[in-house]
Amino acid sequence: MTFRVGVTSDILDATGEPVFGREPLAALDAAPGLEWEWLPKGIREVGADHGARYDAIYVNSPRVPAAAVAGKDLRLKVISRHGVGYDSVDVAAMSAAGVLVCNTPNAMPRPVATMALTLVLALAHRLMAKDRMTREGRWNDRVDHMGMGLTGRTLGVVGAGRIGKELLRMAKVFDLELLAADPYAETLELNYIGARKVPLEQLMAESDFVVVTALLNEETRHLVNAKRLALMKPTAYLINVARGPVVDEKALYEVLSMNKIAGAGLDVFEQEPTPADNPILELENVIVTPHSLCWTDELFANIARTAVGAVLAVHAGRAPQFVVDPGALAHPRAKAWLK
DSSP states (O other), X not given: OOEEEEEOGGGBOTTXXXXXXXXXXXXXXXXXXXXXXXXXXXXXXXXXXXXXXXXEEEESSSBBOGGGGOSXXXXXXXEEEXXXXXXXXXXXXXXHTTOEEEOOGGGSHHHHHHHHXXXXXXXXXXXXXXXXXXXXXXXXXXXXXXXXXXXTOEEEXXXXXXXXXXXXXXXXXXXXXXXXXXXXXXXXXXXXXXXXXXXXXXXXXXXXXXXXXXXXXXXXXXXXXXXXXXXXXXXXXXXXXXXXXXXXXXXXXXXHHTTSSSEEEESOOSXXXXXXXXXXXXXXXXXXXXXXXXXXXXXXXXXXXXXXXXXXXXXXTOOOSOBSOGGGGGSHHHHHHOO
């Protein structure tokens, strides 16, 4: 039987080409007994009809709810996510149906850490304010927009997984004091990097830059809440490059609008796309980007190679490299095709 693959069309650019180029998808073209096609543009969710039609789905933005695997004629074997996050996929429902969920964590640490540093530097140097000042011919206002030097300042990372640790490694060159809050991170490993593991409340109070890189789950939803934001210095900045709901956005707006913290850099929002009338967008002490600041040709090509690799592994009857729930490999449906 032909192995059928669906690829969501939201990874096509304005010219109709994959944003990462054709090379990663060439491996699908070359695989014997495999056929792939683009899913229709504009789909927001993978449905039961997709679960019945495809053996594998390469998915970027559309959600994958339990309904996708609810049909009696389920054919789907793997959901391969274009990225590291999988909060848009009902992993429990997939595992219960014997469908593997794969992501691409190996491609993300350096680009996302670089993105976080970009926001740290832009905020520290008042980049956006000085851009506006120059465009408006207000050169005499320069002295009123002094930046913050990094030497001896403190950077705190909330969530010391792959991305958080990469950010800490990269930040060392700026002679920053480094803190990390993560109950699951190894203290010795953080010490080796040059960071101190501390409770979240201590990190919030001591950091000049709080960078959120934590995975979104029920434990971390609104982890950075009003109570913890209130601990921050009035001169400190909050940067979120994780998932929007890790930060209580309403509480963040309150402290920003009242100048209780210096500013924020946000690549993610609680609702995406964020509404045009989101009051945070009106604040001048905030830098915002549309969940894409880390997007580069290099990043997307690396993500695509890993995501395609997961599809090809399942096609060949092998366990993919990055399975979100390894327990799903023991499901009878998965065991039936694993060699």
